Amino acid sequence: MSDDPEELTRRTFVANATLTLGGIIGLGLAIPIAGALAPSTGAGTGRWAPLDDADWRALQAATEKPVQISFKLVGKDAYLPVGESAAFVWGIKTEMARFQKARPDVYDGSKSDLPYAPMAMGFALFSPVCPHLGCSVNWHDDVERFVCPCHGSQYDAQGAHVAGPAARGLDPLPLRERSGVAEVMWIRYAPTIADRLVVSYIS
Ligand code: FES
Numbered sequence: 001m002s003d004d005p006e007e008l009t010r011r012t013f014v015a016n017a018t019l020t021l022g023g024i025i026g027l028g029l030a031i032p033i034a035g036a037l038a039p040s041t042g043a044g045t046g047r048w049a050p051l052d053d054a055d056w057r058a059l060q061a062a063t064e065k066p067v068q069i070s071f072k073l074v075g076k077d078a079y080l081p082v083g084e085s086a087a088f089v090w091g092i093k094t095e096m097a098r099f100q101k102a103r104p105d106v107y108d109g110s111k112s113d114l115p116y117a118p119m120a121m122g123f124a125l126f127s128p129v130c131p132h133l134g135c136s137v138n139w140h141d142d143v144e145r146f147v148c149p150c151h152g153s154q155y156d157a158q159g160a161h162v163a164g165p166a167a168r169g170l171d172p173l174p175l176r177e178r179s180g181v182a183e184v185m186w187i188r189y190a191p192t193i194a195d196r197l198v199v200s201y202i203s
Pocket of ligand 1: 149165
């Protein structure tokens with residue numbers, strides 16, 4: 001290796017440039033990854049979406065049976081491009097005391113672990129995303145349970161986990177009414193674990 005001062009200066013420049021470029025690339029990758037993985041709390045981060053009016057009225061007329069309620073996701077989920085897609089939640093009509101008793105994974109007594117009300121106006125909305133590994137659950141009238149087609153996790157009508165590998169019950173989502181329109185906020189929680197850690201909002 002040459003000890004020529006000019007050669008040393010050139011090698012030092014190349015080494016520094018490489019380190020700087022690597023740092024910029026690493027930072028560029030680290031920021032979105034950290035943003036995607038960092039859990040956040042609160043229901044104020046996402047965007048409210050109006051529920052399909054006919055489905056909402058069907059839920060209001062429902063008795064014990066959960067109702068599938070459509071809405072449109074408009075926004076950006078993690079790295080997906082901004083766009084609009086059809087989505088749905090499951091809704092149930094229930095009573096506070098009954099729901100609190102049925103969902104110890106959501107309530108500690110009468111206090112909820114979630115940073116928003118898990119039920120509102122006498123209804124609870126559940127994400128259809130199975131908390132095990134993310135397949136969509138469906139309601140089965142014959143067994144009166146939500147059943148996941150992937151690995152068989154099952155949930156009762158209140159969303160409580162009753163069978164299969166999932167570590168928690170179905171995730172309640174924020175519900176509100178504005179100017180006569182019912183709205184939901186879409187939140188995706190981390191799979192496989194008992195705690196609810198936010199993975200993404202639509203925002
Ligand atoms: S994804 Fe639902 S049981 Fe595995």
